[in-house]
Structure formats: structure tokens, C-alpha cells
Amino acid sequence: MAAPIVKQEPSEDVDIEAKIIELCGQNPKGISDDVIKQAIPQSDIQQRVIAVNRLLSTNRLELLKSGTKILYRLKDPDSANQVKGADTEEKVVFQIIKDSQNKGIWTRDIRIKSNLKNIQVLNKILKNLESKKLIKAVKSVNASKKKVYMLYNLEPDQSVTGGPWYSASEFESEFVEILNAQAHKFLQQRALDANKVYPEEPWTRLQASYATADDVLKYITNLGISKVNLTVKDMEAILDTLIFDGKAELSARTTGTASQTTGDSSVKIYRAVRPLTDTSGFVRTPCGVCPVITRCTLDGLISPKTCIYLKDWLEF
Amino acid sequence: MSRVNTELCYQIVKEYYGEIVANVASFLIRSKSSSLGVIVQRTCYDSKQVKQALLTLIKQNIVTFSQTKSGSIEYTAKPEAILWILRFPNYIHCAKTLFGDAAELLVEELLLQGQTDLGSAVVKTTNKLNESLRSSGSNLPEISQSLIRDKAVLLVKARLIRRCEDVILGKSGQFGVAVSEVTEPEQLFLLPTAIDFETSPGLKRPASDNMESKAKRIKLEAGEANEQEENKVHKSQGPGYWRVNVYQFHHHFRDQVIIAAVAKNIDQRASEVMRTMLRLSETRSNPLSLESEPLSFTEISNAMPKDKILQKNMLDQYLKCLSDNCYNFVTKVGESGGGLYQINIFKAIKAICVSHIETIVLERFGSKALRMFRVLLTDKQVEQKQVEERAMLPPKEAKELLYKMFAENFITLTELSKTPDHAPTRTFYFFNVSLIQVSRMILERCYQAISNMMVRRQKCLSENKRLLDKQDRVEAIIASLDAEGAIEQKEEVEQMVTPSEKAQLKKISDAAKTLELSEIQLDQTIFILETYLSYTLHPPEVKK
Numbered sequence: 133m134a135a136p137i138v139k140q141e142p143s144e145d146v147d148i149e150a151k152i153i154e155l156c157g158q159n160p161k162g163i164s165d166d167v168i169k170q171a172i173p174q175s176d177i178q179q180r181v182i183a184v185n186r187l188l189s190t191n192r193l194e195l196l197k198s199g200t201k202i203l204y205r206l207k208d209p210d211s212a213n214q215v216k217g218a219d220t221e222e223k224v225v226f227q228i229i230k231d232s233q234n235k236g237i238w239t240r241d242i243r244i245k246s247n248l249k250n251i252q253v254l255n256k257i258l259k260n261l262e263s264k265k266l267i268k269a270v271k272s273v274n275a276s277k278k279k280v281y282m283l284y285n286l287e288p289d290q291s292v293t294g295g296p297w298y299s300a301s302e303f304e305s306e307f308v309e310i311l312n313a314q315a316h317k318f319l320q321q322r323a324l325d326a327n328k329v330y331p332e333e334p335w336t337r338l339q340a341s342y343a344t345a346d347d348v349l350k351y352i353t354n355l356g357i358s359k360v361n362l363t364v365k366d367m368e369a370i371l372d373t374l375i376f377d378g379k380a381e382l383s384a385r386t387t388g389t390a391s392q393t394t395g396d397s398s399v400k401i402y403r404a405v406r407p408l409t410d411t412s413g414f415v416r417t418p419c420g421v422c423p424v425i426t427r428c429t430l431d432g433l434i435s436p437k438t439c440i441y442l443k444d445w446l447e448f
Numbered sequence: 449m450s451r452v453n454t455e456l457c458y459q460i461v462k463e464y465y466g467e468i469v470a471n472v473a474s475f476l477i478r479s480k481s482s483s484l485g486v487i488v489q490r491t492c493y494d495s496k497q498v499k500q501a502l503l504t505l506i507k508q509n510i511v512t513f514s515q516t517k518s519g520s521i522e523y524t525a526k527p528e529a530i531l532w533i534l535r536f537p538n539y540i541h542c543a544k545t546l547f548g549d550a551a552e553l554l555v556e557e558l559l560l561q562g563q564t565d566l567g568s569a570v571v572k573t574t575n576k577l578n579e580s581l582r583s584s585g586s587n588l589p590e591i592s593q594s595l596i597r598d599k600a601v602l603l604v605k606a607r608l609i610r611r612c613e614d615v616i617l618g619k620s621g622q623f624g625v626a627v628s629e630v631t632e633p634e635q636l637f638l639l640p641t642a643i644d645f646e647t648s649p650g651l652k653r654p655a656s657d658n659m660e661s662k663a664k665r666i667k668l669e670a671g672e673a674n675e676q677e678e679n680k681v682h683k684s685q686g687p688g689y690w691r692v693n694v695y696q697f698h699h700h701f702r703d704q705v706i707i708a709a710v711a712k713n714i715d716q717r718a719s720e721v722m723r724t725m726l727r728l729s730e731t732r733s734n735p736l737s738l739e740s741e742p743l744s745f746t747e748i749s750n751a752m753p754k755d756k757i758l759q760k761n762m763l764d765q766y767l768k769c770l771s772d773n774c775y776n777f778v779t780k781v782g783e784s785g786g787g788l789y790q791i792n793i794f795k796a797i798k799a800i801c802v803s804h805i806e807t808i809v810l811e812r813f814g815s816k817a818l819r820m821f822r823v824l825l826t827d828k829q830v831e832q833k834q835v836e837e838r839a840m841l842p843p844k845e846a847k848e849l850l851y852k853m854f855a856e857n858f859i860t861l862t863e864l865s866k867t868p869d870h871a872p873t874r875t876f877y878f879f880n881v882s883l884i885q886v887s888r889m890i891l892e893r894c895y896q897a898i899s900n901m902m903v904r905r906q907k908c909l910s911e912n913k914r915l916l917d918k919q920d921r922v923e924a925i926i927a928s929l930d931a932e933g934a935i936e937q938k939e940e941v942e943q944m945v946t947p948s949e950k951a952q953l954k955k956i957s958d959a960a961k962t963l964e965l966s967e968i969q970l971d972q973t974i975f976i977l978e979t980y981l982s983y984t985l986h987p988p989e990v991k992k
Contacts, residue, residue: 303842312840334714335765338773373840376822377815378806383773408709408775408803413969414890415811419897428896430455436900437907446908446959 148175148183153192153206162196162203221248225257229267229281234289236270236280296360310357311370316379318351319343319404342383342401345371371402381405418445452892454478456899457530463902464533465504468493472501476511476525483520508562509691514626521625532694534898534971539697543608546700550577550591550599555608555692563612563689567645570596597645607696610636612689636693644688699735702979706796709803710777714769720756721766722777724748725791738794738983744785775799794983798883801980804973805886809858816841817849821881824859829878850879857889884984891977898970905963912956919945919953 151172155163168180175183184204187193196203228245229237239254248254258281261267269279270288280292297304319341326340349367352358374380384398414420418441419428428434436442454477462470475491476482484502488495502523505511510529513521536559544552553573558564570593577591603609613636614628703726711719728751729740749763758766767789770778777796782788802825810818819839824830827838836846853859864876909916922944929938945953 297840305840305842305845308840332762333765334718334762335768338769369840372838373819376819376826376839378803378818378822381773406712407807408712409800409807411807411811412804412973413966413971414894414897414973415808416969417897417901417966419893419900420808421812425893425896428900430903436903439900439904442900442904446904446962447955 148172148179149187152183152187152204156193156204156206160206162198162205164201164203168204221246221253222257222260224248225254226261226266229261230283232280232282234282234286234292236272236282236288236292238278238280242281296358296362296366307358308370308373311352312373312377314352314355314357315348315367315370316374316377316404318348319374319380319402323404338403342385342403344385344399344401348402368400371400374402378407379404418442450892450895452896452899453527456895456902457527459899459902460530460533461505461510463906465501465508468497469501469504472498473505473510473525473530476505476523477527481514481522481524483522487523512627531895531974534967535694535697535975537968538701538971539692539694542697542700543603546606546608547599547602550596551603551608553577554596554600554603558609558690558692563691565644565688566597566600566640566690569690570600570645597640600645601639604637604639607637607693609690610693611638612691640690644690695735698975698979699730701975702793702797703730705800705976706777706791706793709796709800710770713775714766714773717756717758718766718769720752721748721758721763721770722791724751724753725778725789727751729791738792739779740791740793742781742788742790745787745789746785748789749786797976797980797983801887801976802883804976805883805890808890809853812856813849813853813858816845817853820846820850821853821858824879824881829862829880831876831878835879854879858886860885884981887977887981891974891981894970894974894977898967898974901963901967901970905960908956908959908963912952915949915952916956918949 152163152168155167155171159167165180169175172180184193187204188195193204193206196205224246225242225248228242231237239258242258243249243251243254246254248257258267258269262269265284267281268284269281270292272278272280272292282288297308299307322343323341326337330337330340345364345367348371349362349364352362352367371380371382375382381403383401383403385401386398412420418439419425422428422441424434428436428439430436454474457477458470458474461473471491471493472487475487479486479490482490484495484498487502488498491498493501502511505525506513508529509526511523511525513523516522539559540552540556543555550573553576554569557569557572561569574591574593574596577596581590600609616626616628703723706726707719707723710722725740725743725748728743728747733739733741745764745767748767749758749760752758752763764787767778767780767787771780771789775795776792777799779790779792780787781790806818806821809821813821816839819841820835823835823838827834830838832847832850835850836843839846841849850859854861858881859879860882862878862880863870864878865871866874866876922941925941926938929941
């Protein structure tokens with residue numbers, strides 16, 4: 133009699149294990165013992181304990197505490213393999229970092245969550261994990277001194293990197309300026325072409341000189357200036373800077389059909405413009421750009437009679 | 449009146465009318481209004497000098513007078529009238545472009561005299577024109593006075609010149625005590641009659657020119673009342689006095705500025721459309737209102753100048769451009785008459801003024817600062833971080849420029865505290881631009897800059913006085929030798945000015961020219977800023 137029982141047991145255990153994993157797969161938040169019990173009514177408590185323990189020791193399940201109940205949850209097989217050979221503290225820290233996803237997490241928050249009071253220990257753990265290339269430190273744009281940790285294979289979120297305008301948490305002002313200049317060039321060319329095609333029809337010419345952000349983006353992409361993939365939204369930000377430079381003008385055009393993504397029936401269009409007036413006469417004199425004009429008086433130390441700026445200006 | 453402004457007024461009056469007049473004027477500006485006695489006491493000139501200075505100022509429309517309740521005469525200065533002196537070249541040029549050479553000379557004469565009767569102005573103008581004809585050696589017939597008179601009538605019709613206000617007489621009827629308030633502005637533009645062109649003093653009333661200056665003198669000596677003149681007769685029967693109506697010139701300049709802006713924004717033909725619209729509205733709408741009267745499409749189409757006539761659909765397109773674009777210079781207000789259009793004069797002036805301020809920011813702080821400045825203009829209340837993000841500038845650079853602009857009062861800061869203790873950590877700091885404040889500040893700076901230019905120019909000339917005098921003398925000698933036909937001596941005299949001196953002279957004249965040019969350019973900025981401020985600060989006034 134004993135032989136068949138012995139033969140049967142392992143297969144039953146495997147069944148129970150498989151069942152538990154299946155259940156956990158259905159409930160990613162975790163399952164309690166009661167759930168297992170209902171799902172596998174024929175198993176007794178002993179069998180379940182053995183099955184769960186084996187799963188825990190092979191790192192396929194993890195134990196969670198929810199109130200007074202104990203929950204079992206499926207453990208990511210990858211991560212299970214990755215932290216292999218690490219101690220529990222490392223595993224905990226790794227888990228916390230993993231939960232933060234591509235937003236990253238700050239050392240202080242790790243300390244609070246992991247309950248590791250000793251900073252040195254935590255630093256050592258982080259260093260360890262970093263050297264194993266499991267996690268990486270990324271500098272946040274919001275606070276240059278703040279380092280956030282995230283899994284090694286993740287692409288940092290825009291809120292951390294600051295979008296395409298940042299590289300290594302430094303603002304790429306040159307990149308922005310180049311895009312700004314190219315966008316301006318594109319719009320100017322549009323206006324010129326429109327001038328040639330419709331010299332006699334001012335309104336048509338005006339309409340033809342407008343371009344959408346999409347058009348500008350296509351032009352920029354074809355130029356191949358940008359190594360990063362820019363979105364239409366990024367392009368709009370660049371075009372906004374052109375507007376603030378006073379080099380472009382914004383208008384809207386109805387597309388007729390509402391676009392599916394935004395639900396807007398109008399599209400932003402841009403056009404190159406020239407400033408409304410010439411340079412003011414004020415700044416054509418040295419006084420207009422004089423840094424000390426507030427202290428300039430007739431008989432003071434700074435005076436038009438002795439002013440060196442005026443002297444240089446008049447002698448050319 | 450700011451210190452800078454008073455200083456500038458002093459410089460201008462000093463340059464044109466001398467030091468005594470300048471001191472009297474600047475005293476009057478500072479004291480608002482005072483009586484003759486007080487002026488004499490404070491300026492330390494004797495009463496005769498002060499009276500003469502006041503006479504000059506009254507004649508130049510800079511000072512007016514009125515009687516206080518106690519019966520004494522008080523003199524009040526109009527500092528803006530002093531600043532208008534800077535615009536004289538513009539007025540003259542404007543008259544020339546609008547109505548030709550004769551009008552130019554007429555306006556010049558009126559500006560020079562301040563107030564004068566039309567008769568003598570016409571005579572002088574005719575003489576000047578004929579003289580230049582003779583000297584140029586052309587065989588054209590002499591220009592008759594009646595031609596110039598017609599020009600004068602034309603100028604009055606265009607409201608570029610007007611009558612002076614009457615002088616109210618005191619109780620005794622012997623001397624003027626105040627300049628009358630104009631109740632009916634149209635009266636100032638009554639067309640000149642034959643009497644107005646009267647010049648020969650003997651006909652209607654004796655010594656009319658002389659008489660006026662006496663009449664003024666009497667006003668000054670109000671307390672003494674020792675002269676017997678019949679002012680009433682003078683005013684009602686003699687030729688009236690005329691002056692330039694600067695306000696009309698200012699409206700014209702304003703229109704020119706708008707037209708130029710349209711030409712820059714759209715094209716030359718659009719500016720022609722705008723010009724036609726402004727010309728049409730000029731006679732119809734109150735020049736100080738924020739918008740013009742509506743103009744219909746047909747009207748505009750018919751009023752376009754013959755050589756620049758546009759196809760109907762083209763004009764329609766231009767009007768569409770003007771109203772849908774171009775900072776809304778024009779609004780479509782109705783459909784009747786092929787479409788009713790209105791010019792938004794205030795919007796146009798504001799856009800132009802903002803553009804001017806932007807060029808100043810650009811030159812002073814660079815294009816990155818301009819970008820932030822425009823972010824503030826568009827988004828009104830912005831936090832520092834938002835400014836950086838919107839302008840897409842590196843935070844460090846943005847911060848530096850932003851605070852530089854803040855330190856120089858181009859932008860302002862609003863604090864909004866979440867808690868009553870105004871702790872910096874719990875407070876929002878919003879940057880913003882107050883256009884009126886910035887305009888005023890730049891206006892002040894412009895006044896100072898003009899004053900600086902004038903001081904520098906005078907210094908430049910006085911430092912090289914000896915050299916300039918020498919040049920004058922040499923030129924005089926050469927001229928006299930030329931008349932005698934002595935060529936050998938002429939060369940000798942010419943060599944009296946050494947090459948190095950010649951180089952120096954050229955330098956001086958170049959410098960003086962540059963400075964004068966900047967004075968005129970500065971005045972254009974001042975004009976735009978003043979126009980914008982006058983539109984924002986005062987509700988439209990009664991037509992003058």
C-alpha cells in the first residue's frame with residue numbers, strides 16, 4: 133500500500149504547486165490560504181504547507197502580510213534569478229527599486245520603505261546591486277544633486293530626464309537653438325514660396341505661408357539633426373519659442389474632421405513674421421544700452437560731458 | 449514733472465532762447481504757476497529781463513497766464529510744448545510732403561514766430577520762395593502772394609494751423625488777464641478772411657505787429673496798468689494771430705506709424721489700403737477715439753488713389769488680411785455696403801508700442817531675454833520655473849537674465865503668500881510686465897538720453913570754438929574774394945586751414961550730425977510711447 137502512496141504524493145504535490153501558481157497568476161495581488169483551500173478542496177493543510185514551502189524556497193512565491201492574513205504572491209521568475217545569491221536585505225532593496233519602475237526612487241525613500249536604519253549598509257547594498265548591473269543611478273533634472281535608482285534595463289521617465297531637451301540631466305540649449313533656427317528657416321522658406329506663387333492674392337498667400345507643427349517636424353526629421361525621436365508636442369514647444377522670439381505667429385485652422393486622438397477639430401498653424409517696427413531710436417544711442425544711466429547726471433561722476441561710451445560712439 | 453524732464457526742458461529752451469529764458473522756464477515748470485513778483489524774486493533777474501523772457505515764452509506758446517481770484521496774474525508753463533520744439537523738423541517735413549514747399553515755409557515761419565498774423569507770414573514766405581527762385585537762376589515767373597494765401601487756407605482746412613485763443617480783458621478793459629478757454633473748437637479753424645491777410649499796418653489799425661507785442665507786455669505789467677491800448681478793437685478787428693496746430697500733426701504722425709507697421713507686416717499695397725482707410729476716417733471720427741468710424745468696402749474701394757487702384761477681390765483679400773491677422777488692426781463690424789470695417793487705432797498703437805519696447809529689451813538684454821520678456825507678456829503671471837520651461841532656456845542663464853531685467857525695472861514681481869507670515873517657502877513669486885510702467889520708465893530714459901545728446905553736442909561745439917570760428921572767418925573771406933574774382937588770393941586763404949584742422953572739422957561736423965540725428969530718432973520713440981500712454985491713461989478728450 134505504501135508504494136502507491138509514495139508514488140502518488142509527489143505527483144499530487146506537483147499538482148498542488150501547479151494549481152497554486154495558476155491561482156497566483158490569476159490574482160496578481162496575491163492569494164490567501166483560504167483561496168487555495170477552496171480551489172483544491174482535496175488537499176489537506178500538510179500538503180499545502182509543503183507545496184508552499186517548496187515554492188518559497190525555489191523563489192517562485194513570495195510571502196506578504198496583509199493585516200493578520202498571510203498572502204502568497206507570484207514572484208517574477210526573472211528577478212528571482214537576478215538576485216540569486218543575494219541576501220534578504222539586497223532582495224528587499226531590489227524589490228523596492230523595482231516597484232518604483234522607470235520613475236526611479238531616491239535613497240531616502242528606499243531607507244524609509246526598507247526600514248534599513250544604517251545608511252552605510254544601504255549604500256553598500258546599492259553599490260553591490262549597481263556593480264551587478266541590476267540597477268542604475270540616474271540624475272534627476274528636477275534636482276541636480278538628487279540621484280534616483282531604477283532597474284538597469286529601464287528607460288528613465290520624462291519627468292526624470294526632462295524629455296528630449298536634456299542629456300545627462302544637462303539642458304541642451306544648443307540643440308534647442310539649432311531646432312529653433314531650423315524651424316524658423318523652414319517657416320521663412322514657406323513664406324517666400326508663398327510670396328512667389330501668389331503675388332497677387334494676399335489672403336491665399338497668407339494662408340499658404342502657414343505650416344503645421346507636423347510639417348515642421350517632418351522637415352526636421354528629414355534633415356536628420358535630431359538623434360532623438362521628437363514628437364509633435366516637442367515640436368510645438370520649439371515653435372512656441374519662435375513665437376516668443378517674435379519670429380513666428382500662431383493661428384488655428386479647422387481641419388473639418390475631429391482628429392481621433394485629441395478630439396480637436398482645429399490644428400495649430402505657424403507662420404514666420406517680421407517685427408512690426410524697426411529698432412527703436414532709443415537703443416541706437418549709447419544711452420539706450422548704458423548700464424549706468426540711472427546714475428548719470430550733468431555734473432556727477434558719470435556725466436554726458438565726460439561719458440566714454442559717447443566718446444567711443446562719436447569717434448567710431 | 450520728473451527731474452530728468454525738467455532738465456531736458458531747460459536744455460531745449462537754453463539752446464533756442466538763451467539762459468535767462470531757460471531759467472525762467474525751468475522755474476515755472478518746477479513751481480507750476482507763479483506771479484511775476486515771485487519769478488523775479490526767485491530767479492534773481494531784474495523784472496525787465498523776466499518780462500522779456502515771459503514774452504518770448506508766451507509767444508512760443510510755452511507759457512499761458514490766468515487771473516487768480518485775488519486778481520493777480522499767474523503764469524503757467526506747459527512743459528510738453530517745450531518738448532514739441534524737438535519735433536519742429538518733423539512738422540516742417542510733414543507739411544512739405546503733404547502740401548509742398550510753400551506750405552513747408554509757411555509752417556516753418558509759424559513755428560519760428562510761435563504766434564504770428566497770416567499776412568506777414570505769407571509775405572515772408574513769398575519773398576523767400578522768390579529769392580530761392582532767383583538764386584537758382586531759373587526763369588520761372590515770380591510766385592504771387594495769392595498762391596501762398598491759398599496754401600494757407602489749405603493748411604487751415606487740413607487743421608494744421610489754427611487761430612490763437614483770444615485774450616480775455618480785465619475789468620478796466622485795458623489789458624489782457626487770461627487766455628480764454630475754447631468752448632467751440634470749430635472757431636479756431638474758421639477759414640481766414642481778407643482781414644487775416646492784412647499786413648499793411650496803416651489800413652485797418654495802426655501798428656498791428658508792434659501792437660501785439662505791446663499788448664503782451666501789458667499783460668505782464670498787469671499790476672501797473674500804465675498803458676492805454678484798446679485790446680478789444682485789436683482782437684475783433686485786426687488780423688487774428690495764428691499758430692501751428694501740433695495735435696493735427698501728431699494725428700498725422702500716428703497714422704504714418706500705423707501705415708509703416710502695416711507695410712512691414714503685410715506689404716506695400718496693404719499699407720496703401722490702410723492709408724486710404726485712415727484718410728477716410730480722419731475727417732469723420734474723433735481723432736482721439738480708440739476706434740475709427742466704420743468704413744464700408746465700397747467707400748474704401750472708391751477712395752483708393754487712382755494709380756494704386758485694386759481689383760475688388762484683391763482689396764477684399766487685403767481687408768481680410770488686415771482684420772484676421774496683423775494684430776487686429778482692423779475689425780469687420782458688419783456686412784452692409786460690401787462689409788463694414790473699423791480701424792482699431794488703440795490696438796494698433798499698443799502693438800507698435802510693445803514692438804518698440806521689445807526692440808529695446810532685445811538690444812539691452814539680448815534675444816534670450818526678449819524671449820522671456822515675451823513669455824511674460826503672453827502669459828501675464830508666470831513663476832520663474834515656468835518662464836524657463838516656456839522659453840526653453842537653461843535655468844542658470846534664464847535666472848541671470850530674468851533678475852537682470854527685474855533689477856532694471858523692465859519686469860515686476862508679485863508675491864502671493866499662502867500664509868500670512870509671507871515666508872518665502874510658502875509664497876508664490878510671479879513675474880509680470882506692467883506695460884504702462886515700462887513705457888513710463890523708458891520715456892524717462894529717452895528724455896535723459898536726448899538731454900545727454902544735447903549737452904554733448906554743445907560741449908563738442910564749445911570745445912572747438914576757436915577752430916569753428918576760424919572756419920567761419922575763412923569762409924567769409926573766401927566768399928568776399930569770390931565776389932571780387934581774386935582766385936590767387938583765394939587759394940592762399942584756403943590754405944590757412946591746415947589738413948589736420950580740416951580733419952578735425954570734419955570729425956566735429958560728423959559728431960554733431962550723429963547727435964542731431966539721434967535726437968530726432970529718440971523723439972520718434974518718445975512720440976510712440978507718449979501716444980500709447982495718452983491713450984491708456986486719459987479717456988479720449990474733447991477735440992482740440
